[in-house]
Amino acid sequence: MLTRRLFLRPALAGLAWPLLPRAAHAGAQVEEPLADSVRTALTSAIANSAPPVPVFGDTEARLKYLRWLGAMSSRLMARKSDWNERREFLQTVWYESRRAGLEPSLVLGLINVESAFRKFAVSPVGARGYMQVMPFWTRLIGNGDPSSLFHMQTNLRFGCVILRHYLDREAGDLYLALGRYNGSRGRPAYPNAVFRSTKRWEWTHADRG
Template sequence: MGLLMAAFLFLSPATLARAAAQVPEKLSPTLLATLGNATAALPFDTPPESPPRTWFARRHASLARFIPQPEQRSALLARIQAEAALAGLAPDIVLAVIQVESGFDAQAISSAGAQGLMQVMPFWKEVIGRSADDLLEPGLNLRYGCTILAHYLALENGDLTRALARYNGSLGQTWYPERVMQSWVEYWWTPHYD
């Protein structure tokens, strides 16, 4: 393991919260309605379907270094898989984003004010029209984060590097997408199909 990765593993979750200075974008009324509908698509207390067994077993083992309690790992993986599927994202990329953004600390708040697992900026609640939402609630945070990332991926015509940079508020730079991809390769990707 490289020196950079070793240093990364010893950072505290508060240090890992890395949302840059995102600012609200002007969105069309149609897009606002779409984002609002996506964040409200399913109740958050609905149990997600079980993810594929092989995928689940491999990710469960990788997640143990971040979340020691097996029940919490299982519940989080099931929710990540469900929310990623709902947004049309690969769950392994979502895992990598969470690792980089919050180190799997559901209560993380960055110096820029981003909150929760996926470090969602509070302005999104106003943009989407759901000001009472609690971004520190893991299921809701995952719904927002996956929806926003999917929005940026569509906006960037499938360019994951640019979508990740937008998500972080660092469009035009590659340090954040590179960090997410490094996490994905090191922890979440498997060289064969699950």
């Protein structure tokens, strides 16, 4: 179960759930000064262009991932009908979330709330893509091209790295980190929406077979 503090776990659980609502509740990260060391670390995390290809230490780990992929694919089918598109998206979410030390269900829950799984979503304040990343981040730690945020892996990588950054700033307090991600720090509506959505993407013992 997700709490205010986030700890990476090897696998999550989830129950069957109804179709996701179409409404999204995108907000906006607020541009803040970054220490040089933080900017350098974030830039390095974004610049690493390793492809999102899962690597497994043994057959059991690979099978666990494939069962997760199958369970999440069936839940996402209403939003992405093409299997190859679903597979690529979920593989990238899995890769980028784990790379950032986040739970995949959290990232999927946040995407649902932020963009309702729309790749080209743009908020009234200009946040872009699946994870509704503000364009100023491309200037601070990226290549300076806001259009790159419509690229799937780029958007997911930025979003995961930024959320990890906010978690570190908030000493692991997920409630405050989510509020900071949405530009509504200290107000409960957004974190609570993400917590509720995350539960829909948890991976249960029933899913694992």
